[in-house]
Amino acid sequence: MSTHGHAASADDVIPHTIAPHADTGLYNGKFGIWLFLASEVMLFGGLFSAYILLRVGAQAWPPILHGEEWKPATEILNVPLATLNTIILITSSVTVVLAWASLKMKEFSKAKMYIWLTIACALGFMVVKGFEYGAKFHHGYLPHTNNFFAIYFTITGLHGLHVLGGIVVFLYLVTTGAKMWETEPERFTNRIECTGLYWHFVDLVWIFLFPSLYLL
Amino acid sequence: MSEAHAQSTEDIKKSIRVYMAVFGSLMVLTVLTVAVAYFHFLTGPMAIFVGLTIAVVKASLVALYFMHLIHEEKTIYRVLVLTFFFFAVCLFVPVITDLNAQAGHHVP
Numbered sequence: 001m002s003t004h005g006h007a008a009s010a011d012d013v014i015p016h017t018i019a020p021h022a023d024t025g026l027y028n029g030k031f032g033i034w035l036f037l038a039s040e041v042m043l044f045g046g047l048f049s050a051y052i053l054l055r056v057g058a059q060a061w062p063p064i065l066h067g068e069e070w071k072p073a074t075e076i077l078n079v080p081l082a083t084l085n086t087i088i089l090i091t092s093s094v095t096v097v098l099a100w101a102s103l104k105m106k107e108f109s110k111a112k113m114y115i116w117l118t119i120a121c122a123l124g125f126m127v128v129k130g131f132e133y134g135a136k137f138h139h140g141y142l143p144h145t146n147n148f149f150a151i152y153f154t155i156t157g158l159h160g161l162h163v164l165g166g167i168v169v170f171l172y173l174v175t176t177g178a179k180m181w182e183t184e185p186e187r188f189t190n191r192i193e194c195t196g197l198y199w200h201f202v203d204l205v206w207i208f209l210f211p212s213l214y215l216l
Numbered sequence: 217m218s219e220a221h222a223q224s225t226e227d228i229k230k231s232i233r234v235y236m237a238v239f240g241s242l243m244v245l246t247v248l249t250v251a252v253a254y255f256h257f258l259t260g261p262m263a264i265f266v267g268l269t270i271a272v273v274k275a276s277l278v279a280l281y282f283m284h285l286i287h288e289e290k291t292i293y294r295v296l297v298l299t300f301f302f303f304a305v306c307l308f309v310p311v312i313t314d315l316n317a318q319a320g321h322h323v324p
Binding site for chain 2: 020025026031035042045049053056074079087090094097101104105196197200201203207208211212214216
């Protein structure tokens with residue numbers, strides 16, 4: 001913060017966007033995103049805890065639907081579509097890390113292509129998820145149907161919002177935000193790294209969601 | 217020094233080969249976990265144990281290599297140790313609740 005009272009002096013720049021901070025050994029953005037991810041672990045952790053509580057407390061899991069015989073989750077939820085989404089999300093994790101690696105090698109257009117691929121994967125994930133949700137609604141399976149669908153829609157819904165959030169940030173970084181590459185390439189590379197860390201976390205959550213909800 | 221400034225193009229190219237190997241492993245593990253569950257090779261607690269073990273291995277690969285945790289600053293490890301302690305507490309809340317309910321049984 002400038003203390004001289006005039007706007008936008010050289011003192012106003014946010015420090016440690018590139019150089020590591022002496023106290024943490026990290027540039028500030030990376031430290032910030034890791035603290036945010038720590039809070040995200042607790043957010044999803046709370047919901048996983050709720051899931052375990054509901055599951056161990058249930059007579060049958062998934063609970064028996066009215067007028068139907070008991071079916072395992074693998075037959076209620078669409079495992080092939082969820083497997084496809086797992087593959088899509090893992091692929092997008094690879095494309096985002098390749099985008100960062102390309103920037104490190106000063107290959108900007110290649111990096112942009114990888115970010116677009118990441119966005120395409122993320123949109124693909126949302127479309128597949130949309131088909132899944134649509135089919136559930138069509139069958140009359142809604143959050144109020146039973147505890148299984150309540151926790152299924154809550155956790156996958158929150159995860160889907162995270163995917164949407166990622167799409168918004170990547171779209172910014174690959175369009176107007178990409179101008180930063182001209183002026184501060186290292187800072188831009190760090191932004192991609194931080195967004196990537198968030199994106200890998202979203203992938204990581206799905207890695208646990210998929211077996212927990214669909215397979216086991 | 218683990219900050220990425222010092223990385224040369226050669227280092228990055230090496231990293232990319234690692235990323236592709238991790239990508240392959242994640243795909244194989246995905247197929248494996250689906251096969252085990254979907255075709256009912258295992259059932260009951262064993263299926264849950266194997267399913268979650270594969271998930272932990274996959275998550276570790278993502279965290280260690282894609283998120284660069286394998287060569288990261290101590291600050292992040294400290295944050296994560298604290299986080300996972302409270303995450304574990306969070307997961308054990310159902311167990312604590314259950315113990316409470318069982319204890320309630322013994323009250324005359």
